[in-house]
Amino acid sequence: MPIAKAWSVAVLGIDGRMIEIEADLGGGLSRVTLVGLPDAGLREAKDRVRSAVRNSGQPWPDGKVTLGLSPANLPKVGSGYDLGIAAAVLAAMGTVPATRLIRTALLGELALDGRIRPVRGVLPGLLAARAAGFVRAVVPVESLFEAALVDGVEVAGAARLADLVGWLKGETELQPPGPPEPASAPPSVPDLADVVGQPEARWALEVAAAGGHHLLLTGPPGVGKTLLAKRLPGLLPRLSPEESLQVTAVHSVDGSLSRTAPLVTVPPFVAPHHSITVAALIGGGSGLASPGAISRAHRGVLFLDEVCEFGGQRLESLRTVLEEGEVRIARVKGAVSYPARFQLVLATNPCPCAPPKETDCTCSATARRRYLGRLSGPLLDRVDLRVRLRPLTAISAHEVDTPEGSERVRERVLSARERAERRWREHGWRVNSEVPGPVLRREFSLPRGTTTVLDRALDRGVITARGADRCLRIAWTLADLDGAARPGGEHVSAALGFRERSAA
Structure with missing residues (x-):
């Protein structure tokens, strides 16, 4: 036989x-x-x-x-x-x-x-x-x-x-790959200079890029929430060769690779519609699970616009993924895991009617609380930076000085990331958001006088223990942006200020 x-x-x-x-x-x-x-x-x-x-x-x-x-x-x-x-x-x-x-x-x-x-x-x-x-x-x-x-x-x-x-049989030869395409310029990313005003939100975007932190943007329609989110990939460093292959592999399994530029070198930006299913967001399907939107956003940005419209089941499914950086899905044919280490950017209106001016709001206090209550406390606790955007005024809409562009901001971001990478290299972490809380509290603990404001917030119940750890990570990012060796009291206070800016 x-x-x-x-x-x-x-x-x-x-x-x-x-x-x-x-x-x-x-x-x-x-x-x-x-x-x-x-x-x-x-x-x-x-x-x-x-x-x-x-x-x-x-x-x-x-x-x-x-x-x-x-x-x-x-x-x-x-x-x-x-x-x-x-x-x-x-x-x-x-x-x-x-x-x-x-x-x-x-x-x-x-x-x-x-x-x-x-x-x-x-x-x-x-x-x-x-x-x-x-x-x-x-x-x-x-x-x-x-x-x-x-x-x-x-x-x-x-x-x-x-x-x-x-x-x-050795009679013919197969077709070899074509000559490598000449190195092309990275895909164009929207410039931060297009965003008028919103200095607090621009600063939060820079901090998020420098430390790999998650971000929540709250404000009425038309103030620039989506514009800011789309410009975050332009502030992030280009993907390393290893990261590029990993991200490209996800897109290969998903069937979304580009024939002209198959290797993904720029952090991806994925913005699913709020009607997306849990399986399409997290990954799923019959047999062996396919990658979802969170895996396509690996090493990039996942933007959830109108996040309060997504529904509790979809949002709560993100909680474990945000902590672990991967998703494991079991189906009839077996269990698979996909990488999902992304930066989460949430955007929401402050109320259901969402008027351009808050004074024109017709929603009751109960309706506002119910609307924003769709963002659960455990999910918000995993979002480091929270920013309230205000409507543009006539002065800010006609600024004399040209807004700072992505290139200059990106230089500061790369410098801050280099400092963080040198500090965490021997531990295997690259950005401050990846550092476990126990390490920050023990091996890299700050003087008691520096963290007084944080201790006070814990005593009053303003933040949780997880929130305190995230404040420390933000403080280290702020110190890296300032070029400081260690966070000071002003960095910790500023970090707590980002956490205390409620979406309500």
Whole structure:
């Protein structure tokens, strides 16, 4: 009984696992058996592959064909195994030699006429293949732009199954990736100079960018809440190579990669509508869960405009994610985890009627409290900075001086982040918002006189213990922006002021 094997990749979340595909040809009735926990889409692969092989001018075995996907206890989802299955069957028949299948990963879906269609998750799949010691990979031609991002693996593209057969026989060569695109300028990000007035909100945005803090903007319509939020990515540092690959891997699994600029180098900005479902926000779906909006915003900004309209279930689902920086979702086919370390920016009106001037508000005090009460205390406790925006006056709307642009603010932000990174490098943290509270209280404790105002606020019940820790993180960020070695009393007081600015 001839046996041959090929290799493909299973993508779970943004992690890949190498899958060994074995083809065993036996006697008996002509049928194809697929084992190894395939899902419904993969079970149909036996019909797709058989038609693709025959329509590519190659014979299909007459007897029983058993296809095994190992590890057998790992759920297999999707159609990306088609190319590996076809290669294993052809090698078992002796139609093609198995020499080039050694240490080669095959990814692609087969059409009935032998065309190779692109699949999602090529980038994380090839990263897993490289980590497992594979030296070659064959992917659909349409996926070459994505596969070329992985160094250390010889990547080639095939448009049809016949191209792969010719390559395995040594008769033809597959299509290599095109020449690398010249380094293009990063995508343009809205400039902070477009925002008129709102000095307190602009300062809060700078502090948020410098320390990686979450931000709540409250104010009537038209005062610039959305304008400010959209300009936060322009103040953040560009993604490191490791971060770029991680963010790009999420977008690869999501199927939202750009063909012209596949590598994501600028912090993403994701702004879902308030009608979004919990599954679309957090991640979900049948079988294995797909990434949600919070994972697409990884290493970037998640902006929830009109946050009071989102509903309690959606907002409360963010609480654990904000603390842990990742989301774990269990479904029938297994549990996956996606990264979700983002900066949260919330924007809301102060009341349901939201008039341009607060004096024109027709809402009762009960209605205002009920509206803002949709933001629960535990969620607000995780938001470091809270700012109240005021309507523009005639003077601030016609400023003589040009507002400060993003470039100058970004220079200060990068300097502050460099100070924080040097301080926390040996601990593995990069920004102040990532530092655990016990470390700030013990190893980097401040003199009692410096934290007096914070102790007083705790005694009065103005803030919680978590809120006190977040005040300390903000104080360290303010000190970094000032170029100070340690926070002083004025930094702690200013940090507490950001926490005490209620949305009400």
